[in-house]
Amino acid sequence: MSVDSSVLTFLRLDARSLDTRPPAPYLADREVHVWAVLLDAPAEVESHCWNWLSPTEQERVRRLSFEHDRRHFVVAHGWLRHILARYCSQDPCHVPIINAxxxxxxxxxxxxxSCDVRFNLTHSNGRALLALARGFEVGVDLEEMRQAVQHLKLSERFFSRTEWETxxxxxxxxxxxxxxxxxxxxxxxxxxxxxxxxxxxxxxxLAISDRLDEAVLRGCGRKTQEQKWISRFLDLNPGWVGAVAAEGTDWTMRYCG
Ligand SMILES: CC(C)(COP(=O)(O)OP(=O)(O)OC[C@H]1O[C@@H](n2cnc3c(N)ncnc32)[C@H](O)[C@@H]1OP(=O)(O)O)[C@@H](O)C(=O)NCCC(=O)NCCS
Incomplete structure (x- = not known):
C-alpha cells in the first residue's frame, strides 16, 4: 500500500515485510516515489538482505571496518533490491544493478x-531514502543536522558569496x-x-524559495545552463533534512511506505 502523508515516515523493517513482494505502487509519468527506512533491523532482516546482495556488494561489506556500517550497508542495499524488485517484477537477487x-x-x-526505472539511494546515521522515477534521472540526499558540523566555516569555504550571505x-x-x-x-x-x-x-x-520547500540551481557552466534542476525538500522529523532533485519543474513527489 502506498500513502501520501505530510511527514515522510522511516519504516522499521521486519522479516515478514521482506517475505512478501506486492506490486509496487503505480509510478506515473513525471512522478517521483520516495521510500524511507530505518537501517537498524532484526537479525532475520539482515540475513534476508545479505542473501540478496551481489558478490561485489558482499565484498564491499567485508571491506567496511565497523560492525554498524556493515549492518547498515547490508540492510540499505538489500532493501534497495527488495523495492526495485517490486517495481521491475524481478527477484531481489536478480535485479541487475550496474554503475554508470x-x-x-x-x-x-x-x-x-523493459522497466525504465531510475533510482537513487542515500543513507545517513542509520536512515536511508530511496527515490525512483520512470524515464528520468533523480537524485536524493539525506543529512542529520549534527551539532558538531562547523556550518559557518563550511558555508564560507564551499558555497557562493550569495549563498553564504543568505x-x-x-x-x-x-x-x-x-x-x-x-x-x-x-x-x-x-x-x-x-x-x-x-x-x-x-x-x-542554489536559490531556495521563501517557503523553504524547493530550490532552483542556477549557473553550472554552459551545457547545464540550459537545464533547470529543481531540488525539493522533504518533510522529515526535526533534526533531519533531505531533498530530491530532478530536471525540470513539472514533476511531483509521492511518499510511499
Ligand atoms: C558519492 C556521492 C555521490 C554521495 O556521497 P554521500 O552524500 O556521502 O552519500 P549518500 O548517502 O548521499 O549517497 C551514497 C549513495 O549514492 C549512490 N551513488 C554513488 N555514486 C553516485 C553518483 N556518482 N551519482 C549518484 N549517486 C551515486 C550510491 O547508491 C551510494 O550508496 P552506497 O555508497 O551505499 O553504494 C558524491 O556526491 C560525493 O562524493 N559527495 C561528497 C560530498 C560533497 O562534497 N558534497 C558537496 C555538497 S555542497
Whole structure:
C-alpha cells in the first residue's frame, strides 16, 4: 500500500515485510516515489538482505571496518533490491544493478528497456531514502543536522558569496538549518546528474524559495545552463533534512511506505 502523508515516515523493517513482494505502487509519468527506512533491523532482516546482495556488494561489506556500517550497508542495499524488485517484477537477487560512467548505480541497459526505472539511494546515521522515477534521472540526499558540523566555516569555504550571505542573514538558530538545506539541495542535484564530484558545483548557485520547500540551481557552466534542476525538500522529523532533485519543474513527489 502506498500513502501520501505530510511527514515522510522511516519504516522499521521486519522479516515478514521482506517475505512478501506486492506490486509496487503505480509510478506515473513525471512522478517521483520516495521510500524511507530505518537501517537498524532484526537479525532475520539482515540475513534476508545479505542473501540478496551481489558478490561485489558482499565484498564491499567485508571491506567496511565497523560492525554498524556493515549492518547498515547490508540492510540499505538489500532493501534497495527488495523495492526495485517490486517495481521491475524481478527477484531481489536478480535485479541487475550496474554503475554508470560517473559512478551512479542504475539498472542494466537491458533491464531499462523493459522497466525504465531510475533510482537513487542515500543513507545517513542509520536512515536511508530511496527515490525512483520512470524515464528520468533523480537524485536524493539525506543529512542529520549534527551539532558538531562547523556550518559557518563550511558555508564560507564551499558555497557562493550569495549563498553564504543568505545563511549569515538568518537568525543564529536558523543558520545551521539553512546550511544543511543548501548542502542537501546541491548534493541531490549532483546525484541526479550522476557525475559525482566532477559536477561544477563551484560555478553553481542554489536559490531556495521563501517557503523553504524547493530550490532552483542556477549557473553550472554552459551545457547545464540550459537545464533547470529543481531540488525539493522533504518533510522529515526535526533534526533531519533531505531533498530530491530532478530536471525540470513539472514533476511531483509521492511518499510511499
Ligand atoms: C558519492 C556521492 C555521490 C554521495 O556521497 P554521500 O552524500 O556521502 O552519500 P549518500 O548517502 O548521499 O549517497 C551514497 C549513495 O549514492 C549512490 N551513488 C554513488 N555514486 C553516485 C553518483 N556518482 N551519482 C549518484 N549517486 C551515486 C550510491 O547508491 C551510494 O550508496 P552506497 O555508497 O551505499 O553504494 C558524491 O556526491 C560525493 O562524493 N559527495 C561528497 C560530498 C560533497 O562534497 N558534497 C558537496 C555538497 S555542497
Amino acid at each position: 560512467s560517473g559512478g551512479k548505480p542504475q539498472l542494466s541497459r537491458e533491464m531499462l528497456r 545563511i549569515k542573514s538568518c537568525s543564529e538558530d536558523r543558520q545551521r538549518e539553512m546550511f544543511f538545506r543548501y548542502w542537501v539541495g546541491k548534493e541531490s542535484v549532483m546525484k541526479a546528474h550522476g557525475t559525482g564530484l566532477l559536477f561544477p558545483l563551484d560555478q553553481c548557485e
